[in-house]
Every structure is written in structure tokens, then in C-alpha cells.
Amino acid sequence: LMVWLRRCTHYLFIVVVAVNSTLLTINAGDYIFYTDWAWTSFTVFSISRTLMLAVGATYYLTFTGVPGTATYYGLIMTVYTWVAKGAWSALGYPYDFIVTPIWLPSAMLLDLAYWATKRNKHSLILFGGVLVGMSLPLFNMVNLITVADPLETAFKYPRPTLPPYMTPIEPQVGKFYNSPVALGAGAGAVLSVTFTALGCKLNTWTYRWMA
Secondary structure (H helix, E strand, O other): HHHHHHHHHHHHHHHHHHHHHHHHHOOOOOOOOOOHHHHHHHHOOOHHHHHHHHHHHHHHHHHHHOOHHHHHHHHHHHHHHHHHHHHHHHOOOOHOOOOOOHHHHHHHHHHHHHHHOOOOOHHHHHHHHHHHHHHHHHHHHHHHHHOOOOHHHHOOOOOOOOOHHHHEEEEOOOOOOOOHHHHHHHHHHHHHHHHHHHHHHHHHHHHHHHO
């Protein structure tokens, strides 16, 4: 019975965590709609994405104990995100304007940290957490680089869910404009260690609940 219960919980949790983490970060790629605050949004959303990836992937990774499962988790999030972002395409937004979070490389680094340290949980928290926190903003900046003529597109396609006072206006200078990647990666490197530790803790709690 316990084996059956653990397997069911295992599959239930991965679906629930991956779906919810994707839903919580689904609009975290729409920086360009907030042209005044794009860099600030990028920094803050980088941290929220790091949280959702680090907690879920670490939980799943330590639950199975098999390096590679964090990447699998990242793949699930990628698929969910692309499906959800397909709605923007249906609304008529140009394909090269739809920003989709990049999860996989950071998840692979988490797996690598776990594997390289011979499945040491404390090393996973320290090294894996720092790697995820520092890499996510870096990989996601690629999204903004590839957006074609963002300001013009933001004016042409105002986001339908934004109230009138938040429609894009001419960008202001000085809102974290120096280096949003460095700010996101710096904050992420510190906070992701805590996030990763939380993922490990959730795993412990799950086993206790099942016992």
C-alpha cells in the first residue's frame, strides 16, 4: 500500500507543482507591456521564476533521488508555458513578441549539481541554488533581445487585460536600467539557496505525511 501511495503522491505532486508554478509565472514574461518598468519587472519576475523552478525541481529531484528529474520538471514547465502562451498568438499578437520563460538550462544545472556532488542534499542546496539563481535571468534576457521592435509593438498591441492607466507610454530613464540581469542574478543567487532548501524540506514533509 505504501509503495502505491508514494507513487500516486509522486505523480500527483509533480503535476500539481509544475502546473501551479507555470500558472504563477505565466505572465512574468510580459515585461514589454510595462515599458515604463520593463527592467524593474524583469528583476522582480526573475526572482519569482527562480522561486517556482527551484522549489518544484528540487522537490521532485530529491523525491526521486535520480539526477535528470529536475530537467524533466523544467521540460514539463516549458510545455505548459508554451501552451498557455499560445493564447497570445490566438489573440493576434505577432509570434516574435510572445515572451516565453526559459526553464530548461537552469534545471539542467540543478541536476548537474546534484549529480556532481554524488547526490549530496546540502551541496544541491548551496551549489544548485546559486547556479539556478544566477542563470535564470541570464537565459531569460535572450527573450527580450529577440523581441522585434518592442516599443512599437507594445503600442500597436496594448495588452487587453491592462487598465487604461497602465497602457504603455514613453519609457522613463532610471528604473533599474543599468543591468536588470545583474540585479536579478545577484538577488537570485542569494534567494535561490533558500528556495532550494524549501524544496528539500517539502520532500521531507511529504515522506512524513505518507508514513
